Amino acid sequence: MELAHLTLHEARQGLARKEFSSFELTQSFLKRINKYNSDINSYLSVYSKEALKQAKEFDDADVIKTNPLAGLPLAIKDNILIEGGIVTAGSKILENYQASFTATAVKRLKECGAIILGKTNLDEFAMGSSTENSAFGVTKNPWDTKKVPGGTSGGSASAVTADLCLSAIGSDTGGSIRQPASFCGCVGYKPTYGIVSRYGLIAMASSFDQIGPLAKTVKDAALLIDCMAGHDTYDSTTTTKNLENFVDGIAKFKPSGMTIGMPKEYFSKDLDSQVAELIQDEVLALESQGIKVKEVSLPLTKYNLPVYYIIMPSEVSSNLGRYDGIRYGFSDRSGKTLESVYINTKSNGFGQEVKRRILIGTYSLSSGYYEAYYGRAQKARNLIKKEFEDVFKEVDLLITPTAPGPAFDIGAKTASSVDMYMQDIFTVSANVAGLPALSLPVGLVNGLPVGLQIIGPRFADLPVLGLANILEQQIAFSRLEYV
Amino acid sequence: MKLSDKELKHLTSLAKIKLANDELNKFQKQVSDILTFVDELKKMDVTGADKISQMSGEVNNWRLDKKYEASGKQKKRIHDAAPETKDGFLKVPGIFSDL
Numbered sequence: 001m002e003l004a005h006l007t008l009h010e011a012r013q014g015l016a017r018k019e020f021s022s023f024e025l026t027q028s029f030l031k032r033i034n035k036y037n038s039d040i041n042s043y044l045s046v047y048s049k050e051a052l053k054q055a056k057e058f059d060d061a062d063v064i065k066t067n068p069l070a071g072l073p074l075a076i077k078d079n080i081l082i083e084g085g086i087v088t089a090g091s092k093i094l095e096n097y098q099a100s101f102t103a104t105a106v107k108r109l110k111e112c113g114a115i116i117l118g119k120t121n122l123d124e125f126a127m128g129s130s131t132e133n134s135a136f137g138v139t140k141n142p143w144d145t146k147k148v149p150g151g152t153s154g155g156s157a158s159a160v161t162a163d164l165c166l167s168a169i170g171s172d173t174g175g176s177i178r179q180p181a182s183f184c185g186c187v188g189y190k191p192t193y194g195i196v197s198r199y200g201l202i203a204m205a206s207s208f209d210q211i212g213p214l215a216k217t218v219k220d221a222a223l224l225i226d227c228m229a230g231h232d233t234y235d236s237t238t239t240t241k242n243l244e245n246f247v248d249g250i251a252k253f254k255p256s257g258m259t260i261g262m263p264k265e266y267f268s269k270d271l272d273s274q275v276a277e278l279i280q281d282e283v284l285a286l287e288s289q290g291i292k293v294k295e296v297s298l299p300l301t302k303y304n305l306p307v308y309y310i311i312m313p314s315e316v317s318s319n320l321g322r323y324d325g326i327r328y329g330f331s332d333r334s335g336k337t338l339e340s341v342y343i344n345t346k347s348n349g350f351g352q353e354v355k356r357r358i359l360i361g362t363y364s365l366s367s368g369y370y371e372a373y374y375g376r377a378q379k380a381r382n383l384i385k386k387e388f389e390d391v392f393k394e395v396d397l398l399i400t401p402t403a404p405g406p407a408f409d410i411g412a413k414t415a416s417s418v419d420m421y422m423q424d425i426f427t428v429s430a431n432v433a434g435l436p437a438l439s440l441p442v443g444l445v446n447g448l449p450v451g452l453q454i455i456g457p458r459f460a461d462l463p464v465l466g467l468a469n470i471l472e473q474q475i476a477f478s479r480l481e482y483v
Numbered sequence: 484m485k486l487s488d489k490e491l492k493h494l495t496s497l498a499k500i501k502l503a504n505d506e507l508n509k510f511q512k513q514v515s516d517i518l519t520f521v522d523e524l525k526k527m528d529v530t531g532a533d534k535i536s537q538m539s540g541e542v543n544n545w546r547l548d549k550k551y552e553a554s555g556k557q558k559k560r561i562h563d564a565a566p567e568t569k570d571g572f573l574k575v576p577g578i579f580s581d582l
Binding site (some may be wrong): 083084096099100101116193194208233236237238239302303305307311317324325326327328331334337338342343344347356357358359360362365372375376377378380381382383416417418421432436451458462466 | 490491493494495497498500502503510513514516517518520521522523524525527529532533534535536537538539540541544546548553557559561563564565566567573575576577578
């Protein structure tokens with residue numbers, strides 16, 4: 001089997017048994033990136049020299065490296081800072097911007113010994129659901145290059161699927177890890193809000209954003225979370241709770257006595273019936289294992305997207321204020337006044353979707369509309385959060401679809417923003433309520449992968465990963481062998 | 484709901500974003516469509532609900548009241564990232580003066 005097709009855990013084992021070197025492993029990815037990246041456009045920048053240098057250091061070390069990710073190559077979404085490296089956020093406004101510090105999540109992955117292969121493509125400032133909003137070209141779905149890989153972590157998802165890395169890191173604000181994972185047939189995990197530090201993640205909507213893994217298996221995703229998770233003094237929204245080890249936890253996890261809820265609002269006419277069938281088949285199989293399943297109702301489900309598309313753009317309009325051409329990034333100083341620097345820089349630097357969301361946020365926060373939009377959405381968000389808390393008194397976890405259907409054609413949904421927003425219909429709730437949620441490939445519809453989503457109450461990351469691990473073995477999805 | 488010309492102008496002025504003349508109609512329609520979409524929230528009963536402002540549940544995670552200095556290397560990166568510099572300083576447009 002080609003080295004690049006190995007999972008993170010298989011590669012780790014292979015290195016430990018000296019079946020191959022980290023140099024050979026890293027080189028196999030760089031060769032594939034060289035061969036395939038111009039077709040798929042997963043990577044925006046590739047760190048060939050640096051990656052091989054680190055791989056060689058691993059191989060030459062006298063001491064046996066016991067770091068959990070030692071010698072293992074990963075890809076990082078290009079809205080996460082690595083000191084000295086260009087970080088674009090998929091935008092012309094940061095096209096040449098070099099990061100002045102490294103994100104805590106990446107710092108921890110490096111401390112675990114990981115090798116960084118490069119930065120992956122994304123929708124501009126993580127706004128979109130298809131990676132079509134990138135200022136640096138669209139990324140293609142490796143299963144069918146006429147289709148989108150999903151977004152905004154489309155670069156990361158396609159890199160994992162096409163074996164251009166062992167695993168990748170992405171970010172999820174409304175589904176940006178899970179939906180591309182669903183479209184590309186890999187595992188995508190958004191942890192409980194507060195588990196992974198956002199320090200060094202280019203902020204989009206600070207009360208929704210979370211960093212998380214995209215991987216070939218659930219166990220791989222759990223390992224990456226173990227390396228990144230935990231309190232960070234640089235991010236005061238990170239949890240002060242002591243976290244368990246997830247890899248160990250999922251090995252011991254027993255679902256007996258669990259009750260799974262299937263919220264009826266997520267199995268509506270908006271869902272492709274073939275996806276519904278695939279999920280229901282797996283749930284039936286779980287039932288035969290002694291896990292209880294019941295239908296539940298979340299009546300506020302229809303308000304998730306409106307709440308999200310009010311609060312998120314409001315936070316965006318505030319967070320993106322910093323790209324004013326004063327301290328860094330693209331700067332248009334052709335005008336005569338300070339204000340013209342702001343206006344020209346933003347108008348010429350930002351793409352269309354970014355401008356749209358800034359305008360929506362500006363509207364929601366403006367005088368006369370603030371209470372009717374932002375204020376109301378804050379109350380609605382609280383009620384949605386409470387609705388989930390109530391349902392989790394009845395059931396332990398929820399199973400839902402990840403996306404309304406399989407990947408769509410490139411260009412199919414760019415005419416209407418609202419059409420694109422509807423792609424997030426099942427993923428956004430986990431961000432609205434700060435809950436852990438994972439997407440797992442459940443099968444193929446018209447030859448394209450689709451995902452099953454598991455949502456848990458806050459800090460139920462272990463049960464979510466644990467159930468996913470069990471389902472993964474039950475589903476036995478065949479990964480793509482991209483050539 | 485349809486955004487009026489005046490409202491769109493007000494928003495672009497607040498956001499400090501200028502739309503090209505040939506973009507105005509398109510943006511007006513697109514932003515109006517999105518506002519219509521989010522107006523669904525008006526139908527939700529939020530009586531008696533408190534606003535929620537943060538999701539972490541954490542309260543006052545302070546850091547030590549101690550000075551943290553950026554390293555020489557970081558200071559150089561910050562300096563080099565600036566659009567214009569002079570004598571080691573970041574050069575910025577004057578607030579009240581013309582450029």
